[in-house]
């Protein structure tokens with residue numbers, strides 16, 4: 001292997017730049033040439049490659065977003081798109097590819113692998129919904145960003161004796177919502193993984209008001225229900241008047257936490273080492289703090305479970 005490329009794909013996540021830096025510098029340390037692909041799979045199909053040297057990735061370790069830029073590509077999902085990507089890699093004589101993204105991006109990486117392209121994936125998404133790694137790059141930062149916002153909302157909720165609903169990101173997974181709920185001391189959390197019962201929630205709110213609580217916080221994952229819908233249901237079923245906050249894209253930005261920066265650096269470097277060792281069609285991750293490689297396919301075939309202990313903790317500690 002002489003020349004590899006790296007791209008970021010799907011939703012951006014804080015720490016992606018630290019991963020790019022680690023890929024580039026490890027590759028050069030191992031005497032490989034490295035190219036950055038601009039705008040994810042779009043750039044791969046169009047041959048948008050840019051040679052990267054160690055100094056080109058200087059000063060980016062703490063920056064949010066992705067210097068390579070990213071995209072969600074519909075064209076790449078077609079056979080024509082896949083063939084265009086393979087042909088532009090062949091033209092540029094690129095022998096291996098590192099894909100930084102979530103499970104959707106890994107599906108694309110798998111299709112390249114099936115057609116003979118050596119690919120390794122690095123999990124980067126604020127949703128943390130990738131099987132094969134305990135945490136994905138960006139999740140810890142998003143969790144802390146959301147938590148800071150919820151702590152501020154708690155101040156005003158308590159001053160005014162109000163009920164607040166906060167919607168956090170998480171299209172199909174409740175990791176952010178559940179962990180924000182535990183860390184902020186929220187009264188209730190609604191996640192896609194768990195059945196929701198409005199009657200039960202109204203009952204809980206009634207009990208907590210009776211026990212002397214003047215304000216309450218409900219965290220909802222966007223994939224379970226919108227905060228606006230929750231407000232309407234609380235009004236209809238229990239007569240509650242709630243204030244709504246949607247945290248939105250702010251959760252995707254910002255400088256990565258130390259956890260994400262270290263995770264990204266480790267995974268970026270490990271991905272290149274695995275590629276050099278001859279691993280193909282895999283993703284790298286950390287399991288119980290150790291580095292682990294697993295088949296790309298298993299990253300989306302199963303569903304990563306929420307920690308049931310944390311689910312119970314929200315109920316137990318919000319009495």
Ligand code: F6P
Nearest residue numbers: 011072102125126127169170171
């Ligand atoms: O996959 C990460 C994520 O931030 C989800 O939580 C969210 O639903 C989605 O991306 C938003 O995607 P887009 O950037 O395409 O609007």
